[in-house]
Amino acid sequence: MSFFGLDYAKKKESELERKLRANDREYNLSFKYATNAIKTSKYNTFNFLPLNLFEQFQRIANAYFLILLLLQVIPAISSLSWFTTVVPLVLVLSVTAVKDATDDINRHRSDNQVNNRKVTVLIDGELRSEKWMDVHVGDIIKLGNNQFVTADLLLLSSSEPLNIVYIETAELDGETNLKVKQAVMVTGDMGDNIHNLALFSGEVSCEPPNSRLDRFTGTLTNAGQKYSLDNDKILLRGCTLRNTEWCFGLVLFGGPETKLMQNCGKTTFKRTSIDRLMNVLVLCIFGFLAFMCTILAIGNRIWEQLWGSEFTAFLPRQGGVDTPFSGFLTFWSYVIILNTVVPISLY
Template identity: 65%
Template sequence: MKYVKAFISEERILQANNRRFNSLFEYPDNSIKTSKYSFFNFLPVNLFEQFQRLANAYFLILLFLQLIPQISSLAWYTTVIPLIVVLSITGVKDAIDDVKRHQSDQQVNNRSVLILVNGRIEENKWRNVQVGDIIKLENDHPVTADVLLLSSSEPYGLTYIETADLDGETNLKVKQAVSATSDMEDNLELLSAFNGEVRCEPPNNKLDRFSGTLSYLGDTYFLDYERLLLRGCIIRNTDWCYGLVVYTGPDTKLMQNSGRSTFKRTHIDHLMNVLVLWIFMLLGGMCFLLSIGHGIWESNRGYHFQAFLPWERYITSSAASSALAFWSYFIVLNTMVPISLYVSVEIIRLGNSYYINWDRKMFYAPKNTPAQARTTTLNEELGQVEYVFSDKTGTLTENVMIFNKCSINGKTYGELVYQAQSPDEGALVTASRNFGFVFHSRTPETITVIEMGRVRVYRLLAILDFSNERKRMSVIVQTPEDRVMLFCKGADTIIYELLHPSCAALSDVTMDQLDDFASEGLRTLMVAYRELDKAFFQTWIKKHGEAWLTLENREKKLALVYEEIERDLVLLGATAIEDKLQSGVPETIVTLNKAKIKIWVLTGDKQETAVNIAYSCRIFKDEMDAVFMVEGTDRETVLEELRSLGPALSTLPLVCPGATGLCSRKQHGVRAAANSMHVQGGGLLPDDTPSEGPSGRPGEEVQEGGDTGHRGWGQ
């Protein structure tokens, strides 16, 4: 057992359909816990939290002092009853909040799931799912745990998922089953006999990373993120799929990102503690002066009254009488510290949470969804927000792409408007269909296209994935004429550098047209191709396979391999897609500006497009004289440019191309800009990355909006 525990810290081992083996590793069950208290620890934990408030701690000390008859002139119950009332009111409110969390946990843990047991599908609860179980997931149902996709109802084991609850993206993502199991489909006999062994990385909070291996029938298969369905995803457009449970409960990536429920104190709580501390100091000073006066009086005049007001036996001198008088005054003047202060604030918070729930201005009529205050203790923190960091696509815009224009061989097309319900790729495919090139179907090995009425099948040889650093994506196919072709689409500035010198004249014309598209607020892409020599491709594909199977620095090695083949491209043209603003975005931004909230938007668009969108959504205002472009790409250069603006920076619209996280700093004598567009940034930082922005300054709150898991989008 010691060997197992030491080994599991480095990698996770599990076997399919073998609960006995998997139990040796003591993996947690699939239940989750987001509540703070239990029945047994509520009283001590809640009291500990409440006595962190100085006023409550003061009255507790006062209660003990009143139990000392030598210094107390008040009955002990005059303090204990108000204190109990105050603690009870806050405790009841905290208990109600936590009961709601318990109910939410119970609702999730008791959801139904279909588990494969001894060749039969049995209905069970989420909490009873264990690592190594094979479960059946159905269309429009959430994923129970982090599972390895084995098979599905779709051809070649494809499964479509929605990850809106994880990363905010509404676009459907495609996952593909492991090749060794995709042919099992819904054959319960084959799935029950499956005894593959998985070795993978230990639990972590990386939503977009997963690596491991599957050993089955003597063969080893590499596993990556494309094979993993995460807890919290929703199955879409797929009747059913089967998956092998890899991570459960607190080990799932969703819960790894949630963090533990902890006691949080707001800015007002800290402020009240400071104010109460000042009252303590004033009270202590008054008691000290009064005790000094008492001692002087006892020393100079008190002996005249000894006959009928003798000292108690425990008072031996005027100094001793003065010390006791200090604590007596401390008790008598206790009303200087308002015991009802925190109760009043709690009642205000409770009422404010109901006002949030009832606010018609925050009611979303299309889905009949009101605003909901999930906690009654942190409402006022909304008033501390000073910066809002927002994505553009899907947050400010509708994420409904409309193909608008294109440039082919130097000629502009696209007076007609074509609309689709999916983002960029759907808009491009729809536009191609309307021009006579119909995307018919796709399998993991082939792509079928109807070109002007002729059915043509392209063999898919390789996909060079998009990344934030590359800002482009390529696909390599074999045409029906047995030619090997590479097609690439990406940011114009990137594709321009990869073009063959023979395209210089055409590229200059196309770049001018792209600038025209961008000035209209359209999202632009460049498209290029290259015909590959077969011998060169065979050599390259071997390097690609070696890099793909590498577990260490795989992304970096793949990027180097991609660069070898993505060069000397021939320009095909450019595309321009319209993404309309969501209803109410300009009004919302104006309201935020009135609240002195600074707005930063992250976008991967061209500068012209970013500025145009900034004006249309009123991040930039028409009365602004100019837009300042920050051209620096390192910290010192950016800070020097910002310093050169002086006080004008606080009102000047700002565009920072490529300088991720640098323009938003308020340090080294640089004031933060009110509003800005951040172009071609690297995505919002994950929670384990040190922040370089304004959130690092004490006393400021930062609110991230939109697609927080998205990186390098919009290229």
């Protein structure tokens, strides 16, 4: 939901009922409903590097080698060049970043293609061709045979007897058999009369955006009369109109608020079962490494105390470093020396 900002997220959380009026953009815009534009990509030019690095360092091995790199720049404990860690780490991060960037560029292209599809919208008493992303809640749109449903719509009328339509929902539930939807009789009588459709000012009160594909509850109020609405009168985004010459629909939910997008969820950092298993393995290996380094540091402490003074001619001690602190530094020195216990090439 970051595409629409924090205000939209807060509004959406507090929305308990959706209210809209047909052919009245000014009224509907006052509720600040989402437009029909979608965004499935994760990054943009400005946040790609910090966000991608943050996600990559959630892998424990990457975080381990970053800490190791920081240790290697401390002369008091490092006996190896920092190049031995930074080169493979940068290589692993770069390859993963290029892969993630390529995937996200493809998402941007897909979003752009969908958002710029054309649909016929009834505006100011005439039918106009508009982009999908410019469609708003409360607009009346016309769909043709084999055309994708632009947003979540209340079916108003159709070319078929009894104002029924046939839709294919393969993109929603994987089912290829056609389903039948039927308009409310009071709106079905308008047919394809543009004048009557343009004068239609019915008000809809319905449930807020949600991910339930098989349920819908709402009420249509027109000329003082109320009509119950259910799932059989709703066309969902992602469906395809079949065996129906034309139909008109009233936009109830657009873009990220449609049931299709509500079920898609937010695009997240891909984490496979292998990634999770490797995190556990790296933690176990790091625990083993810490145990070995602790034993070696304790052994160094004992050796320094008992026999170290006899070898000062060969192993001079650093001035100002006492024996206990020397053992602490030795622990981290062994961490650096034995860093290949966790192989970065594994990734």
